[in-house]
Amino acid sequence: MARIDYVELPSATAHELTRAFYSKAFGWDFAEYGPTYSATGNGTTDVGLQGDPPDGISAPLPVIRVDDLEAAFDSVTKANGIIARPIFSFPGGRRFHFIDPGGNELAVWTTTEE
Numbered sequence: 001m002a003r004i005d006y007v008e009l010p011s012a013t014a015h016e017l018t019r020a021f022y023s024k025a026f027g028w029d030f031a032e033y034g035p036t037y038s039a040t041g042n043g044t045t046d047v048g049l050q051g052d053p054p055d056g057i058s059a060p061l062p063v064i065r066v067d068d069l070e071a072a073f074d075s076v077t078k079a080n081g082i083i084a085r086p087i088f089s090f091p092g093g094r095r096f097h098f099i100d101p102g103g104n105e106l107a108v109w110t111t112t113e114e
Contacts, residue, residue: 002072006063006109008048012036015051022047033091061097062106069094069110076108 011018019038022028028047030038036051050057066072073087076098084105085097095109 002064002066002108004045004062005065006039006046006048008050008057008061008063008107010057010059011049011051012053015049018049018051022049057105059105062104063095064106064108066108066110069096069108072108 009018015036015038019030023030028040029042030049031041032038034052037048038051039048040046048063050061064072069087073083073096076096077083080101082099083096084099085107087094087096089112093109093111095107097105097107099105
């Protein structure tokens with residue numbers, strides 16, 4: 001079953017301040033994935049803070065988890081979604097980004113863990 005299980009928030013201009021804010025305001029613990037990316041990992045919907053300017057996003061990015069990434073890619077394409085970023089790998093998984101008919105960017109991902 002496909003469901004949103006992750007939301008990525010932009011934090012390129014104040015990554016450390018953004019992380020500190022959520023830690024203080026809500027008690028969230030973040031794992032560091034390099035100097036510009038951190039994420040929670042203890043909830044049913046986790047939050048990632050994207051602080052890398054080349055990969056920066058300008059709005060929150062909902063991320064949908066699926067079991068079969070290629071099938072989801074085909075389904076999005078056949079439904080006339082616009083592929084914004086083709087399938088790529090990252091530590092722990094693979095994903096792609098698409099634009100829906102309303103102009104919203106979302107990502108679809110699957111884990112590489114067994």
